[in-house]
Amino acid sequence: MAEWTLRCAACGWQGPEDQYYVGCPKCEGFLEVALAKIPSQPVDNSQRSIFRFHPVMPFDPVANDLASYEDIENTPMIFAERLSADLDVELWFKDEMVMPSGTWKDREGFVSMYRLLRNKVSDLFVFSSGNTGTSLARSATKMRGPRLHLVVPKSSEKRVATYRQFFDPDFVKLYFFEGSNDECIAESKRLSREMGIRAEGGFSNYARREGLKLFGLELALTWDKKCDWYVQPIAGGIGIYSLHKAYSDIDRRGECPRILGVQAEICAPMVNAWKDGSAVLEDRHVPATVVPSPYVRVLRTRKPADSYPILKPIMDEVGGAFVAANDQEIHDGLRALYRDDYYRALYRETGKLCGLEPATALAGIVKAIKEGTITRGSRVVLNVSGAAKDGDLNLAWLDGLL
Numbered sequence: 001m002a003e004w005t006l007r008c009a010a011c012g013w014q015g016p017e018d019q020y021y022v023g024c025p026k027c028e029g030f031l032e033v034a035l036a037k038i039p040s041q042p043v044d045n046s047q048r049s050i051f052r053f054h055p056v057m058p059f060d061p062v063a064n065d066l067a068s069y070e071d072i073e074n075t076p077m078i079f080a081e082r083l084s085a086d087l088d089v090e091l092w093f094k095d096e097m098v099m100p101s102g103t104w105k106d107r108e109g110f111v112s113m114y115r116l117l118r119n120k121v122s123d124l125f126v127f128s129s130g131n132t133g134t135s136l137a138r139s140a141t142k143m144r145g146p147r148l149h150l151v152v153p154k155s156s157e158k159r160v161a162t163y164r165q166f167f168d169p170d171f172v173k174l175y176f177f178e179g180s181n182d183e184c185i186a187e188s189k190r191l192s193r194e195m196g197i198r199a200e201g202g203f204s205n206y207a208r209r210e211g212l213k214l215f216g217l218e219l220a221l222t223w224d225k226k227c228d229w230y231v232q233p234i235a236g237g238i239g240i241y242s243l244h245k246a247y248s249d250i251d252r253r254g255e256c257p258r259i260l261g262v263q264a265e266i267c268a269p270m271v272n273a274w275k276d277g278s279a280v281l282e283d284r285h286v287p288a289t290v291v292p293s294p295y296v297r298v299l300r301t302r303k304p305a306d307s308y309p310i311l312k313p314i315m316d317e318v319g320g321a322f323v324a325a326n327d328q329e330i331h332d333g334l335r336a337l338y339r340d341d342y343y344r345a346l347y348r349e350t351g352k353l354c355g356l357e358p359a360t361a362l363a364g365i366v367k368a369i370k371e372g373t374i375t376r377g378s379r380v381v382l383n384v385s386g387a388a389k390d391g392d393l394n395l396a397w398l399d400g401l402l
C-alpha cells in the first residue's frame with residue numbers, strides 16, 4: 001500500500017487519518033490524500049479489481065482482506081468510428097455504463113464506505129439525485145455496513161428504484177423529500193444534525209475524490225494511447241479534480257489531457273464563472289432558479305462554490321474549458337451516441353440505454369469542435385459516465401435508432 005497522510009491545502013496541516021475528518025482539524029480547510037512518495041510500480045497485477053491500484057490509493061489489500069468488498073473491472077475503450085468521421089476527430093468512448101449500477105459513481109462506493117469502516121463510523125447521511133446514492137447503497141449492501149441514510153428528492157424516486165437489489169434495508173435507509181436539490185441538501189443536513197449522524201461532504205469528501213481517481217488511473221495506466229482531450233459532464237466537478245490527481249499521483253502531471261467540462265445550459269454555474277475569467281464562483285454565476293427540463297436529471301448543482309476555485313487552476317494548467325449545452329443539443333447528443341453500433345448492441349443485450357449526462361458531454365464536444373476549442377484530428381475521450389435510470393428518457397427521443 002501507499003504510505004499516505006492527509007494534508008490541508010489551506011494551512012499545510014499534515015497528519016494520519018486517525019479519525020473521520022470532514023475538513024482540516026486546524027482550519028477546516030480542504031483536505032487531500034498526500035502520498036509519501038511515488039511508487040515505482042503504480043499497478044500491482046497480483047491483485048484484482050480496484051485493488052490493483054493500491055500502490056497509489058488509500059487502502060491496503062495486502063495487509064487487509066478487502067477482496068470481497070469490490071469486484072468492478074476495467075471498463076472498455078470503444079473507438080466511435082462513424083461519429084469520429086462525422087466530427088473529424090478521433091473519438092473514443094470510455095464505457096462506464098458497464099458498471100454494476102450503470103454509472104462511474106460505482107468507483108466512489110468502496111472508498112467512501114471503507115473510510116467509515118476504518119474510522120469506526122457506523123452511519124452516514126448522503127444527499128443524492130440517484131447515481132451516487134445507488135453506488136454508495138451498492139457498497140453498503142455489498143460490505144454489509146456501515147449504514148447509509150440516503151436523502152433523495154421525491155422526483156428521483158423512480159431513479160433509485162432502478163437497482164433495488166443494491167438497497168438492502170438493513171444497510172440503507174431511504175428518505176424521500178419533496179423539493180429541489182438545494183432544499184434536499186438542506187434537509188439532509190438538518191436530519192443529520194437532528195439524528196447525530198455525520199453528513200457526507202460532497203466535493204470536500206476526499207474519499208469520493210480518491211474513488212473517482214480510479215478512472216484516471218485506469219485511463220493513464222491501462223490504455224495504450226494518450227488523448228488530447230478528456231470530456232465529462234459536470235455537476236460538482238469531482239471528476240476534474242480526480243483525473244488531474246491521478247496523473248499527479250503517478251508523477252505524470254504534465255501528461256494530464258486537456259479537460260472539457262460540460263454543463264447543461266439551465267444550470268451552468270461553472271461555465272458562467274469560467275467565461276467571466278473568475279477564480280471563484282460568485283453569486284452572479286449561480287442560476288437563481290433551475291427551470292426543470294426533461295433533459296436534465298442529474299447535472300443540477302446550482303452552487304458548486306467549494307469545488308470551482310480548486311478546479312479553475314487545474315483547468316488553466318491543462319488548457320481546459322467549460323461549455324454548456326441546451327436541451328436541443330442534449331437531444332442531438334443522445335442520438336449521436338447511437339451513430340455507431342456499440343450502444344445499440346449494448347441495449348439489445350442488456351436493455352441499458354445511454355444516460356442524459358454523457359449525451360450532454362457529447363453535445364459539448366460537438367460545440368467545442370464548432371467553436372474551434374477542440375481542433376480537427378484531436379484524439380478525444382468521452383466519459384460515457386452513466387446509463388439512463390428508470391424514467392430518465394422518453395423513448396421517442398431515440399426514434400428509429402434502436
Ligand SMILES: Cc1ncc(COP(=O)(O)O)c(C=O)c1O
Nearest residue numbers: 131234235236237238239385386
Ligand atoms: C452519470 C454522471 N455523470 C457525471 C456526473 C458528474 O460528476 P462530477 O461533476 O462529480 O465529476 C455525475 C454526478 O452525479 C453522474 O451521475
Ligand SMILES: [Zn+2]
Nearest residue numbers: 008011024027
Ligand atoms: Zn488547515
